[in-house]
Amino acid sequence: MDQIIVKTHAKINLTLDVVGKREDGYHDLCMVMQSVSLHDRVMLKKTKEEGISLSTNLPYLPINRNNIAYKAAELFFSATGIPSQGLSIHMEKHIPVAAGLAGGSSNGAGVLFGLNRLFDAALSPQELRQLGLKLGADVPFSLLGGTALAEGVGEILTPLAPMPNCHLLLVKPRCSVSTPKVFGKLNLKEVHYHPDTSGMLQGLESKDLSEIAHRMYNVLETVTGKDYPEIGRIEEKMLSYGALGSIMSGSGPTVFGVFQQKSQAESAFRHFRRRYRDTFLCTPSNLGIHSK
Ligand code: C5P
Numbered sequence: 001m002d003q004i005i006v007k008t009h010a011k012i013n014l015t016l017d018v019v020g021k022r023e024d025g026y027h028d029l030c031m032v033m034q035s036v037s038l039h040d041r042v043m044l045k046k047t048k049e050e051g052i053s054l055s056t057n058l059p060y061l062p063i064n065r066n067n068i069a070y071k072a073a074e075l076f077f078s079a080t081g082i083p084s085q086g087l088s089i090h091m092e093k094h095i096p097v098a099a100g101l102a103g104g105s106s107n108g109a110g111v112l113f114g115l116n117r118l119f120d121a122a123l124s125p126q127e128l129r130q131l132g133l134k135l136g137a138d139v140p141f142s143l144l145g146g147t148a149l150a151e152g153v154g155e156i157l158t159p160l161a162p163m164p165n166c167h168l169l170l171v172k173p174r175c176s177v178s179t180p181k182v183f184g185k186l187n188l189k190e191v192h193y194h195p196d197t198s199g200m201l202q203g204l205e206s207k208d209l210s211e212i213a214h215r216m217y218n219v220l221e222t223v224t225g226k227d228y229p230e231i232g233r234i235e236e237k238m239l240s241y242g243a244l245g246s247i248m249s250g251s252g253p254t255v256f257g258v259f260q261q262k263s264q265a266e267s268a269f270r271h272f273r274r275r276y277r278d279t280f281l282c283t284p285s286n287l288g289i290h291s292k
Contacts, residue, residue, distance in 0.1 A: 145288025
């Protein structure tokens with residue numbers, strides 16, 4: 001095999017709770033994560049030229065070590081002991097960048113997954129997830145995909161009952177958000193409300209979409225939502241179009257709404273599409289990283 005194409009899915013957080021701060025500056029989290037159908041494509045190809053070359057359809061993305069996909073390839077070669085060799089990575093990006101949708105993490109995950117196949121390295125899913133954690137806290141979930149409870153910094157994963165079928169509207173305001181800055185601004189002593197994670201798990205178990213939608217809550221929205229009031233306005237608008245619930249994903253700023261009715265989701269999509277370039281109508285996905 002000389003090349004492989006991998007699909008890497010975005011995620012949303014149905015809940016995001018921050019439960020503590022660690023010595024290393026990272027935070028202990030408790031999150032219900034959900035993959036969505038929106039995805040990027042990562043093409044990996046063995047080449048005759050030495051070294052790793054990276055290209056993407058977004059001219060403003062770094063194509064060196066500052067890109068998580070490049071870092072993932074270096075990490076793969078050093079961890080497996082396979083001599084670094086000619087490799088070209090092309091990423092076709094659809095997931096918005098710095099959006100709270102783990103687009104970059106999914107690309108890193110895709111590179112690890114794809115290289116494992118391309119070079120017959122036979123790393124187990126568990127080994128891949130451990131390697132992925134070195135790239136970022138969301139990478140292990142990106143490899144697993146579907147619906148999962150993520151604890152620790154995001155690496156302790158428990159697969160959950162899949163989210164029932166529905167329509168998910170994603171809208172990213174024009175601002176981009178830095179995850180370290182959002183965590184940096186969070187003062188745990190001022191966090192008085194936490195999501196009802198066990199209620200969310202029950203909602204998933206009983207496949208009750210309105211229960212799920214009513215339990216959605218993201219602690220980081222208290223930070224990003226204060227800086228960008230537009231986030232709250234988008235949520236209200238989504239509810240007025242019939243969303244069962246609407247919150248921010250990850251550290252933001254993307255807002256998503258959960259719709260039962262396709263027609264309502266489509267009307268809302270048309271409304272937001274005129275105002276925000278990064279507007280996507282998608283569905284929950286039960287797939288992790290996979291090749292075409
Ligand atoms: O791991 P990742 O690169 O996605 O994290 C980006 C930043 O977000 C970290 O440098 C850290 O500041 C913050 N973070 C955190 N606790 C987590 C995950 C991320 O404080 N569990």
